[in-house]
Amino acid sequence: MTTTHSQGGDWQAFLDHYREIRDLNNIESVLGWDQSTYLPEAAAEGRGRQQALLSRLAHAHATDADYGRLLERLGNRGDLVPEQERTLALARKAFGRSTRLPERLVGEMSEHWGRTYTAWTKARPANDWAGMIPLLEKSLDLTLEAAGHEDFANPHDAYIDQSDEGMSADQIAQIFGDLQRELVPLVEAVTAAQAAEDASRQLSRGPFGLAQQLAFGEEVIRDYGYDFSRGRQDLTHHPFMSRLGDRDVRITTRYREDDPMDALYSTLHESGHAMYEMGIQDAYLGTPLGGGVSSGVHESQSRLWENLVGRSRAFWTAYGEDFRAAFPEQLRGVSDEDLYRASNAVSRSLIRTDADELTYNLHVMLRFGLERELLAGRLAVRDLADAWQSAYQDNLGVQSPDLKDGVLQDVHWFFGPVAGAFQGYTLGNIMGGQFFAAARQALPELDDQIARREFGPLHGWLRENIYQHGRRYTPNELVQRVTGSDLSAGPYLEYLRGKYSDLYGVQL
Amino acid sequence: MTTTHSQGGDWQAFLDHYREIRDLNNIESVLGWDQSTYLPEAAAEGRGRQQALLSRLAHAHATDADYGRLLERLGNRGDLVPEQERTLALARKAFGRSTRLPERLVGEMSEHWGRTYTAWTKARPANDWAGMIPLLEKSLDLTLEAAGHEDFANPHDAYIDQSDEGMSADQIAQIFGDLQRELVPLVEAVTAAQAAEDASRQLSRGPFGLAQQLAFGEEVIRDYGYDFSRGRQDLTHHPFMSRLGDRDVRITTRYREDDPMDALYSTLHESGHAMYEMGIQDAYLGTPLGGGVSSGVHESQSRLWENLVGRSRAFWTAYGEDFRAAFPEQLRGVSDEDLYRASNAVSRSLIRTDADELTYNLHVMLRFGLERELLAGRLAVRDLADAWQSAYQDNLGVQSPDLKDGVLQDVHWFFGPVAGAFQGYTLGNIMGGQFFAAARQALPELDDQIARREFGPLHGWLRENIYQHGRRYTPNELVQRVTGSDLSAGPYLEYLRGKYSDLYGVQL
Structure with a gap:
């Protein structure tokens, strides 16, 4: 929808187009809000189709080739003030993220995440970890393959940057280490008292x-x-x-x-x-x-x-x-x-989402630690359930008697990349x-x-x-x-x- | 979005495209429903922009040139069963209606209806009928001009057909006449008793x-x-x-x-x-x-x-x-x-929307009659307020002491064509x-x-x-x-x- 503008009008054209992308995203949020609050039960399937259509239109708008050229032209200008530089940088980053991956990989990921999520909804109540192993192995492969298209030495950082811009796995690991060292004995003392x-x-x-x-x-x-x-x-x-x-x-x-x-x-x-x-x-x-x-x-x-x-x-x-x-x-x-x-x-x-203020971080940091090991190749998916139990034992002194409240507990690793979901x-x-x-x-x-x-x-x-x-x-x-x-x-x-x-x- | 399909796939391609138009219309309805029920008061302006964007996307989808050619091709086929014929006829009618009017006229109407509606929201509480006359005169002109692009001898029929397909002003006038003749004395007898x-x-x-x-x-x-x-x-x-x-x-x-x-x-x-x-x-x-x-x-x-x-x-x-x-x-x-x-x-x-089962039709039919006279050129807009009062006197034996509950009562004539709004x-x-x-x-x-x-x-x-x-x-x-x-x-x-x-x- 973006048409040719004079150099002077480019900035406004950029803002106008970006505003439409945001409006489409906001409309997606209206559909999502209604789905979670008031959607009649029989309407779920139709709502899913509406969301898929809107998401396709929003994606087309966000990856529009004319818009991409506009961002390129603006990037070559030397007259932007720092606030504009930052604005443009964020837009270019989002555009790059939306267009960089090969279509084949995007399709494969989307199909695989959908299948994995469906499998998880059944595997969790059945405590079926063995059935999830091959799916999670493939998830890890896809996570690493997609990160390979990003400009980060450490694949973990590519995902962390998406939700916690500019932070790295190393920076986080160091700070989490500081916190964990103090928190474990603190929790012990408090729970004893x-x-x-x-x-x-x-x-x-x-x-x-x-x-x-x-x-x-x-x-x-x-x-x-x-x-x-x-x-x-x-x-x-x-x-x-x-x-x-x-x-x-x-x-x-x-x-x-x-x-x-x-x-x-x-x-x-x-x-x-x-x-x-x-x-x-x-x-x-x-x-x-x-x-x-x-x-x-x-x-x-x-x-x-x-x-x-x-x-x-x-x-x-x-x-x-x-x-x-x-x-x-x-x-x-x-x-x-x-x-x-x-x-x-x-x-x-045992359950992260029910945890109190003090212990909550231990639940989070041990997950981040496991993610880090998986991505670095130091932990195999097939050993994840045991590593989960050890981590709980070490940090909280408890172990789940089953897998549904153990390694299968959170949805995060089972509907997308196995990275960047918990540290925030x-x-x-x-x-x-x-x-x-x-x-x-x-x-x-x-x-x-x-x-x-x-x-x-x-x-x-x-x-x-x-x-x-x-x-x-x-x-x-x-x-x-x-x-x-x-x-x-x-x-x-x-x-x-x-x-x-x-x-x-x-x-x- | 419609791509070339084999003759056999054309029917499915048509249904797929139509389905997307419907889904977009349904999303528009979600936004409208939320606006009327739960939208926070400060969010109205932003919602308006979302609606305008979505309506533009839906219109583009409904008037897509490839889709138009597809409808054309299907119309030339001799192998459709009656249910398909009807399905296609309705789609072609909708496509024609969305594409037939010159862009200039569509823009002028949209601008004029918006201005007229805003003016009405102020004129009604102020009983300012005089200020509305020039706007309504222009509305009537636009109503007639747009009808000139449709395939109906009587311009009124073009609008009636949009909401009550296949019916004509003459057919309706005759039946309303039958009803009115009996209803006026019936209401008199009942209210006396x-x-x-x-x-x-x-x-x-x-x-x-x-x-x-x-x-x-x-x-x-x-x-x-x-x-x-x-x-x-x-x-x-x-x-x-x-x-x-x-x-x-x-x-x-x-x-x-x-x-x-x-x-x-x-x-x-x-x-x-x-x-x-x-x-x-x-x-x-x-x-x-x-x-x-x-x-x-x-x-x-x-x-x-x-x-x-x-x-x-x-x-x-x-x-x-x-x-x-x-x-x-x-x-x-x-x-x-x-x-x-x-x-x-x-x-x-005096108020249509508060009327009981028996008198309600009298309110409606007198409006239809006034519309008919306006469109036929037998009644001038400047005489409409008096004609309204006479019609109420003749049909219901009451007259509004002011204009806000008289000729300015209903929104229908003040935000779109002056035709086809009441007979249903x-x-x-x-x-x-x-x-x-x-x-x-x-x-x-x-x-x-x-x-x-x-x-x-x-x-x-x-x-x-x-x-x-x-x-x-x-x-x-x-x-x-x-x-x-x-x-x-x-x-x-x-x-x-x-x-x-x-x-x-x-x-x-």
């Missing part, structure tokens, strides 16, 4: 009504600064945040009748993702700069509002009373301190710790503000320093700009030590 | 809770046969039915806290539209045959389930108890007969009367079945005789096949006379 009490016992008097759970969570995120005129919350099986338009950033949550913490922290988590997207400056919307910059930075914002704010003592000082008022019978006699402790119960469990979660926690420490320095009254539900200063600081910039800076640049330091696990570890030594009276 | 009582007084003890209103309406349409595995109901300002996919036919309703009849009959009405769409045979879905055949036949189904079933005495025998159980305080002492009478209160009002409503009532009389003949126990909530026989008869056929037959052909007669107001008038003479004890 906590063994005598059941921190969540106070909340076991359900059921907790859905309407009250939703209303309470929405009260909190409205205070946080989630803007309901530009979003909404609905129920889904798996919670998510999704951008459906420039001013349409929706979240979803799930709930359990016997545990109101589940819906609450899911809502707080997704609201953090959403406020990041909502905070991007208007001028960037619909351009290559108009999104969160990486999975790690995104996760830093969801985890910051979920954990560093939402699981703090100040938080329960602010909301304990309203929470009890929402469930007066169920929470009779439960104090703010009880709620604080219940929201910070630690357990060495823990990168986010690490960055969240760094960002929060910087915010605390800038806002010395932060805890008091939280206890008074005054989130304007924190939200404003995050918008000013992080949100507004969208993808203007790489994740490493952003961390540098905001904290004055490189990526480092130090502040996050310090936060964990402080919090858990206080909570469980142990010297950490 | 009813004057002493206030049939709706029994229901005036609100408020009626939303959740109960929705639950009751959904109970009824589930009994009717609306399939919630292929649809759902949500709230909107203006109720509608929309097909979002082959097996995704949704409805919406509105509600008033002081009158539970409003939401109920809106739900019943839209469920009738939806069951028609849901009943089309699988083989037709995604083909030119896969939709309701005309606005008149569609309206016959919504009105049949809303009025002929839903406002019958048998209906309230079936549901009176549950309705009272939903609102035990509000409806204390209200009998089934009271509910029957309340749902059939007649009044000579009353055609639907007339056809509904004919279809219901035929159903009653086939199902002698119909009233007893309704009173027992046994809707299977009626729904099955409609599916067998009407729904499954989609657009296989023209409306006139369908009426002939189903009833053995041409379109005629007789059965509908007979139904009205029987019902209202019994209700109000008058000889009609």
